[in-house]
Amino acid sequence: xxxxxxxxxxxxxRGRVVKGVNFVDLIDAGDPVxxxxxxxxxxxxxxxxxxxxxxxxxxxxxxxxxxxxxxxCFIPLTVxxxxxxxxxxxxxxxxxxxxxxxxxxxxxxxxxxAKAAKKYGSSTIVIAVDAKKNGDKSWNIFTHGGxxxxxxxxxEYCIEVANLGAGEILLTSMDRDGTxxxxxxxxxxTVSSSIDIPVIASGGVGNLEHFVEGVLKGGASALxxxxxxxxxxxxxxxxxxxxxxxxxxxxx
Amino acid sequence: xxxxxxxxxxxxxxxxxxxxxxxNNNLENPYEIIVTNTPSEILNAxxxxxxxxxxxxxCKNAIHKIDGLFESLEEVVIGEKKAxxxxxxxxxxxxxxxxxxxxxxxFGWIPGEVIKIEAPADYKIPHMGWNEVTFxxxxxxxxxxxxxxxxxxHSYYFRTQKNENCIATTKYPNPITAAVLxxxxxxxxxxxxxxxNNGKQIITNFLEWEPS
Numbered sequence: 001x002x003x004x005x006x007x008x009x010x011x012x013x014r015g016r017v018v019k020g021v022n023f024v025d026l027i028d029a030g031d032p033v034x035x036x037x038x039x040x041x042x043x044x045x046x047x048x049x050x051x052x053x054x055x056x057x058x059x060x061x062x063x064x065x066x067x068x069x070x071x072x073c074f075i076p077l078t079v080x081x082x083x084x085x086x087x088x089x090x091x092x093x094x095x096x097x098x099x100x101x102x103x104x105x106x107x108x109x110x111x112x113x114a115k116a117a118k119k120y121g122s123s124t125i126v127i128a129v130d131a132k133k134n135g136d137k138s139w140n141i142f143t144h145g146g147x148x149x150x151x152x153x154x155x156e157y158c159i160e161v162a163n164l165g166a167g168e169i170l171l172t173s174m175d176r177d178g179t180x181x182x183x184x185x186x187x188x189x190t191v192s193s194s195i196d197i198p199v200i201a202s203g204g205v206g207n208l209e210h211f212v213e214g215v216l217k218g219g220a221s222a223l224x225x226x227x228x229x230x231x232x233x234x235x236x237x238x239x240x241x242x243x244x245x246x247x248x249x250x251x252x
Numbered sequence: 253x254x255x256x257x258x259x260x261x262x263x264x265x266x267x268x269x270x271x272x273x274x275x276n277n278n279l280e281n282p283y284e285i286i287v288t289n290t291p292s293e294i295l296n297a298x299x300x301x302x303x304x305x306x307x308x309x310x311c312k313n314a315i316h317k318i319d320g321l322f323e324s325l326e327e328v329v330i331g332e333k334k335a336x337x338x339x340x341x342x343x344x345x346x347x348x349x350x351x352x353x354x355x356x357x358x359f360g361w362i363p364g365e366v367i368k369i370e371a372p373a374d375y376k377i378p379h380m381g382w383n384e385v386t387f388x389x390x391x392x393x394x395x396x397x398x399x400x401x402x403x404x405x406h407s408y409y410f411r412t413q414k415n416e417n418c419i420a421t422t423k424y425p426n427p428i429t430a431a432v433l434x435x436x437x438x439x440x441x442x443x444x445x446x447x448x449n450n451g452k453q454i455i456t457n458f459l460e461w462e463p464s
Contacts, residue, residue: 002424003382003401040448045382071270076403076446093263096270098446120263121306121341123378123405167378167405198376221376251382251401 003251004215005045005222006239007200008229010035012081013052015061017230033068035230040073042236045251047073048101048170048224051081052145063095070096080128080170081145089116093124101126101170104143106161107150117165126200127166129154131187132174139187146174155190162195169195170224173203180206180228188218200224208234208242215248255283255459256297258342260314260321264445268303268339271445275455283459291324298334299459300325304341308350308366308408311341312358322359330361333436337458343432343439344410352408362434363413369406371424378407385430385442387420392431392438392457400450402430402442409441436463 010017010032017030036047047069051062059082066079079092080101089100100120106113106127117125130146131139131154139154158169171191173184183201192199198221201214205225214220228234240250255276257269269287276282286293294300302325304311315322329336338346347358350366358366369379382401387393402422409428412418420431422442431440438458444451 001384002379005381070267071274074267074271074274074445074448074451076405076443094266096266098264098267118307119310121310122407123380124263124305168380196377198378198380221381 001249003045003249004220004243005200006211006236006250007046007048007078007222007224008039008044008236009048009050009202009224009226010230011050011052011226012062012065014058015065018052030230032065033072036069036073039229039236040075043240043251044075044236046076046078046222048078049080050101051079053082056082063091066092066095066097078126078170080126086112086115086119089120093120099124099126099167101128103128103130107141107143107152107157110160110164113161113164113166117167122165122167122197125166126168126170127158127161128170128172129158130172130174133184133187137186137190142174146177154187155194158191158195162197166197168198168200170200170202176204177202178227179204182206182210183214183218183220183223185213185217188214188220192219192221198222208239211239211243212246212248215243253281253283253298254296255285255299255301256294257285257287257301257303258294258321258325259287259289260311260318262303262311262314262342263305264303264340264443267443267445268301271451272301272455272459275452275459279456279459289318289321291320294321294324295328297328300328300334300336302336302338302342302345304339304343304345305405306341308341308344308352308358309356311345312356315345326359329437333463335458335461335463336437338439339445340406340441340443343441344408346432346437346439347410350408361437362417362432364411364417366408366410368408369424369428370426375424378405379424379428380405382447383422383424385420385422387431390419390433392433392454392461393420394457395453396450401447402440402444402450402454403446404430404442406441410439
């Protein structure tokens with residue numbers, strides 16, 4: 001049986017790991033390569049780096065981090081943040097990323113999704129969606145790291161990018177991100193039940209039960225978390241053991 | 253001994269190279285690992301690895317764009333019967349044809365065709381993530397337990413014409429070919445380079461393999 005994936009996410013700023021609470025108040029939590037190695041040995045199913053470096057001059061640090069991680073961790077690595085062009089994707093893949101996640105650039109230029117999927121294969125292209133509740137069963141997407149609102153409906157957008165060849169949706173609830181009150185399972189199930197490609201749940205996980213709910217209520221194929229792992233509240237193994245006890249298939 | 257990893261611009265080339273290097277460094281008699289698309293170097297290979305991600309046709313075209321690449325591969329693998337391993341699309345290319353984006357011819361080294369995964373509506377496509385593999389006993393699967401998880405990412409799979417060429421399968425929920433074998437020609441649908449320690453074992457087995 002296909003396993004539900006547990007994916008620790010590292011927010012990386014100028015080569016260092018940080019994690020925001022509601023996208024602000026960043027706290028340094030270490031060296032990404034060292035953290036990645038730990039997660040790799042703990043049984044993470046994949047790793048995710050989100051580069052939040054503001055200045056493009058400082059972006060080169062990311063490539064070095066990706067390269068070193070890929071040389072040490074033999075599990076899939078997704079890298080996102082500031083990916084704007086086919087060339088950006090190509091450079092990340094060349095440095096050892098397995099998948100590239102695109103956010104703002106896909107909203108501004110939807111053609112990029114189809115182009116990237118055609119060139120590198122659907123399974124390489126993850127579309128990251130930051131969604132905020134806008135009413136009953138309705139969410140709008142935000143761009144620019146959650147700073148810029150749009151009037152684009154999250155569900156319609158996810159359906160569109162899936163049709164264009166995206167391989168996966170990384171769906172972050174902006175309402176829940178950093179709150180530790182659980183994933184927005186209504187958002188997850190609304191999107192997941194409307195598209196064929198896998199949905200990765202993100203934003204809000206605070207305890208073990210939240211992971212279970214993300215699968216059972218949200219219908220997520222994979223569960224992403226950051227601070228809950230970084231600060232040692234729970235290990236990857238804790239999460240997997242708990243999911244297995246609830247009869248959810250995980251790789252132990 | 254020379255192990256050649258074919259470079260035709262495949263997205264997983266780097267990962268495959270690094271994983272083979274990591275395993276190779278632990279061997280008693282390590283290989284010289286060469287990443288190349290030069291026919292003269294391919295002709296000197298003792299073992300070959302063909303990575304591949306993306307669309308079947310794009311990979312096939314990329315290979316044929318490089319002068320003499322396919323011909324040198326054919327010479328070493330079919331002519332001289334050197335051990336060959338294809339990974340993901342690199343494995344699918346061994347088929348006679350693929351039905352991804354219309355019909356496209358493959359290498360035709362193992363009878364069968366590459367077709368879309370058929371799964372019930374609540375099964376996500378691509379088949380992406382860790383899934384259990386069952387297999388027939390073979391030295392290429394030494395030190396691997398039945399039902400071990402490997403990392404898959406694909407929407408199409410290789411349906412071999414003969415059962416004997418399918419040596420490993422996974423279920424989604426229908427059986428899907430996970431590895432093929434015909435004499436010296438071997439391929440995995442899953443990504444050993446992304447399958448952590450069990451993936452490294454698969455690579456070790458291939459490096460130690462001497463097809464009869």
